[in-house]
Amino acid sequence: MTPFTYARATGPADAIRMGQGDGAKYLGGGxxxxxLMRETIEHPATLVDVTGLSTAxxxxxxxxxxxxxxxxxxxxxxxxxxxxxxxxxxxxxxxGASGQIRNMATVGGNILQRTRCTYFYDDAARCNKRxxxxxCDAIDGFNRxxxxxxxxxxxxATHPSDMCVALAALDATxxxxxxxxxxxxxxxxxxxxPGARPDVETELRPGELIVAVDLPALPFAARSTYRKxxxxxxxxxxxxxVAAALDLEGNIVRDVRLALGGVAHKxxxxxxxxxALRGKPATAENFRAAAEAELSAAVxxxxxxxxxxxxxxxxxxxxxxxAEVQA
Amino acid sequence: MRFIVNGASMEAQxxxxxxxxxxxxxxxxxxxxxxxxxxxxxxxxTVLVDGTRIxxxxxxxxxxxxxxxxTVEGLxxxxxxxxLQAAFVEHDGFQCGYCTPGQLCSAIGMADEIARGVPSxxxxxxxxxxxxxxxxxxxxxxxxxLCRCGAYNGIVAAIAETFAKEPA
Numbered sequence: 001m002t003p004f005t006y007a008r009a010t011g012p013a014d015a016i017r018m019g020q021g022d023g024a025k026y027l028g029g030g031x032x033x034x035x036l037m038r039e040t041i042e043h044p045a046t047l048v049d050v051t052g053l054s055t056a057x058x059x060x061x062x063x064x065x066x067x068x069x070x071x072x073x074x075x076x077x078x079x080x081x082x083x084x085x086x087x088x089x090x091x092x093x094x095x096g097a098s099g100q101i102r103n104m105a106t107v108g109g110n111i112l113q114r115t116r117c118t119y120f121y122d123d124a125a126r127c128n129k130r131x132x133x134x135x136c137d138a139i140d141g142f143n144r145x146x147x148x149x150x151x152x153x154x155x156x157a158t159h160p161s162d163m164c165v166a167l168a169a170l171d172a173t174x175x176x177x178x179x180x181x182x183x184x185x186x187x188x189x190x191x192x193x194p195g196a197r198p199d200v201e202t203e204l205r206p207g208e209l210i211v212a213v214d215l216p217a218l219p220f221a222a223r224s225t226y227r228k229x230x231x232x233x234x235x236x237x238x239x240x241x242v243a244a245a246l247d248l249e250g251n252i253v254r255d256v257r258l259a260l261g262g263v264a265h266k267x268x269x270x271x272x273x274x275x276a277l278r279g280k281p282a283t284a285e286n287f288r289a290a291a292e293a294e295l296s297a298a299v300x301x302x303x304x305x306x307x308x309x310x311x312x313x314x315x316x317x318x319x320x321x322x323a324e325v326q327a
Numbered sequence: 328m329r330f331i332v333n334g335a336s337m338e339a340q341x342x343x344x345x346x347x348x349x350x351x352x353x354x355x356x357x358x359x360x361x362x363x364x365x366x367x368x369x370x371x372x373t374v375l376v377d378g379t380r381i382x383x384x385x386x387x388x389x390x391x392x393x394x395x396x397x398t399v400e401g402l403x404x405x406x407x408x409x410x411l412q413a414a415f416v417e418h419d420g421f422q423c424g425y426c427t428p429g430q431l432c433s434a435i436g437m438a439d440e441i442a443r444g445v446p447s448x449x450x451x452x453x454x455x456x457x458x459x460x461x462x463x464x465x466x467x468x469x470x471x472x473l474c475r476c477g478a479y480n481g482i483v484a485a486i487a488e489t490f491a492k493e494p495a
């Protein structure tokens with residue numbers, strides 16, 4: 001691990017002041033960053049500890065919820081209002097990592113965790129994320145866990161978060177603060193597709209800090225869920241996951257929210273599937289057609305083409321489950 | 328830096344890169360917590376911080392100054408084993424014993440989580456105020472602790488006997 005300096009921030013302004021300058025990184029629970037530093041993939045010159053920032057989870061005026069970026073994954077999943085109003089978020093978080101890691105990991109850190117592409121972690125391999133322009137050994141390598149949507153010739157890595165898939169489905173907004181002032185970004189617009197610059201993973205500006213995440217009021221999200229398909233029953237990253245909320249009027253889909261995990265460089269909001277479903281009867285045939293619409297642009301690599309059908313089937317299964325619940 | 332470990336205040340001057348696990352083992356002489364994978368996958372390094380279980384290998388020690396840290400060395404009361412330790416002996420909850428300190432600390436933290444009503448991915452009813460520590464809940468909640476000897480049946484039996492109202 002490369003030497004670094006450390007400072008603990010007392011508030012957002014303090015953190016942003018200390019977080020300016022090349023090589024500064026914000027440190028939450030450390031569950032990903034410390035590991036990457038030990039592997040010498042990350043080598044920050046300065047760590048600004050932001051675990052002292054807001055951990056509050058509070059109702060917003062007019063409905064919705066504001067989540068302090070330093071709130072732990074466990075506290076968010078266990079929060080009574082999350083369990084009742086946004087079960088998809090509670091289940092997504094609980095589907096991820098282990099009890100120990102969920103206790104350490106912060107909401108801000110979960111959003112900014114980096115890919116678990118094995119070639120990214122292997123410094124003997126070529127990786128355009130680690131060394132821009134070096135090439136990608138995953139594209140023609142062992143790529144069973146890699147992306148089927150939105151990938152580029154430069155990178156086929158996936159974003160590993162479960163929580164973010166639920167946040168994308170729920171139209172969450174990320175509240176940022178930084179040297180140039182405060183602003184907001186939709187969660188679904190925070191992460192980038194790889195394009196030619198897979199090393200630039202988010203739209204965050206230098207020194208910008210995630211301060212909070214806002215969930216809008218979405219009454220029908222009380223009927224929502226998350227399903228994660230993985231190689232073992234617990235403590236594994238997703239091959240494919242689906243976050244969904246379904247609003248039915250009789251048997252007609254009045255509204256729907258759908259997002260996929262494990263398939264792309266970012267949490268994948270399935271807008272094509274949503275559009276295909278609105279106003280249609282909630283039938284298995286229509287769920288299948290919506291899944292086909294979303295996956296029509298999917299591209300399989302040598303080892304991961306199974307994910308395309310897996311994603312379709314998981315979408316159909318999850319929507320079917322929610323339709324049953326609501327009937 | 329000042330640390331509070333098993334109720335005792337301790338001073339240590341350590342490099343900022345030192346993990347909480349290395350602090351405990353190499354600087355404070357508490358070698359009960361084990362280094363298995365050193366990347367958060369195996370749980371052998373699990374300790375309690377302010378009653379909450381964490382992987383000490385992924386924790387930078389500097390972040391844990393002045394927090395109440397409990398390691399496996401802090402579980403027994405003198406010569407009297409913690410009930411969970413006694414149950415591990417009774418149920419053969421180990422073979423080589425390397426994962427045991429982490430299993431013990433993790434199970435104690437896990438029992439506290441379920442007592443506080445923290446759900447898991449196998450909890451069917453998220454609105455339930457009390458969640459039974461049944462077989463599926465116990466195994467899901469302990470999935471962050473690996474045992475390469477495969478003593479899981481004994482581990483589950485020991486944790487269930489200690490913390491569950493019904494056999495898991």
